[in-house]
Amino acid sequence: MLYPWQQTLWEKWQQLLEQNRLHHAILLTAAKGSGRGELARHLAHTVLCQNGYTEACGMCHACQLLAAQTHPDFHVIKPEQEGKQISVDAVRQCNRWAVETSQLGGRRVILIENADALGEAAANALLKTLEEPPENCQFILTAQSLDSLLPTIVSRCNKWRLSVPDEAQTQHWVEMQLMQSIKTEAVRLNCGAPLATLQFIEQGQDIRHGKLVEAFATYLQPPHTGLYDVAGLCAGEGTISLQWLSFFLLDCIKLQQGAGQCLVHRESASWVQKVAQAVPAATLIRQARQINKLHQQLQKHTGLNDELLIVEWLSTFLTEN
Known part of the structure; x- marks a missing residue:
C-alpha cells in the first residue's frame, strides 16, 4: 500500500521500470515516520513480481511468497537493534546473496534498511558489490539522510528523496485516519512526518x-x-x-x-x-x-x-x- 505523499515518486520509478532503466542500486532517503520502508518494499515486490512490470500483481507465485515473507530471492539486512550499526558479517552475507543464482529463475532483491547505520568497515565491504553489480540483482537502500553515509556508497547509488507533506496535509491525513481533530503541535513535534504523528496520537x-x-x-x-x-x-x-x-x-x-x-x-x-x-x-x-x-x-x-x-x-x- 502506498501513501498519498509517495505517489509522485512512485510514478517516477514506474516510468524507469517500464523503460527498463531502473538503476541497480536505489538509495531512498526520507524522514522517520514517512513510510520509507513501505515504499522500498513496494518497489522490491514490483521488481520480483512475475507478471507486472510497473506494479506487483499480487497473484503470481512470487507475490504469494512475498506476502508470506518466504520469497527465496528477497533478502533484507538492517541493524539488529535501533541505534546499532549494521555489522560487517551482515554485509558479507549480503554480498554472498548478490552472486547466488536466483532460486525462482528471475531477479534478486537486496534491501538494506537504515543504510546510514553502516559502519566504515561494513560500508567498505559493500562497495565492490555496488561498483560491479551481479546481473539481475537489485539493491535498494534506505536512510534518514545522506550525512552518515560514506560518500563512496552514495556515489554508487541512484539517489531519491521522499519529502513529507506540508504541515496542513499531514494534519488532515492524520485526522482522517483517526476521525478526530489533533493539535498542530503534534505534527510539529514529529517534524511533519505523517506516520510518526499518527503513532504519537495512537500511543x-x-x-x-x-x-x-x-x-x-x-x-x-x-x-x-x-x-x-x-x-x-x-x-x-x-x-x-x-x-x-x-x-x-x-x-x-x-x-x-x-x-x-x-x-x-x-x-x-x-x-x-x-x-x-x-x-x-x-x-x-x-x-x-x-x-x-x-x-x-x-x-x-x-x-x-x-x-x-x-x-x-x-x-x-x-x-x-
Missing part, C-alpha cells in the same frame, strides 16, 4: 507530552516544585521526552527573541510564555545545549541511570538562576 504520547510540559513549566517558575515529578515523567517516557523538552526550551528562546510565530508548541504557548518570562535567556540557551548532550549520551549508553542524570540536569536550572 497516547500527546497526552503524556502535555503532562510533561505542564510539570516542566511549573517547576521552572517559583517556588520550583515538582523536580522529581518531571524526572519521573521523563524516565517513564524514555529519551524522546528529552527531545520534547529541547523543543520546548527552543520555543522559549524563540519567544524571547521575537519569533513567537514559529513555535512548535502552538497549543501550549501559554506555558512557553510563562517560562520565557521566568528564566533568563542565557540560562535557556545553556540548558538547551546541555539537554541535547544528555539526549545523545543516553541514546549511546543505554545502561545509565536516566532518572538520576535528568534530576542532575534539572537541578542546574536553580543553581544558574
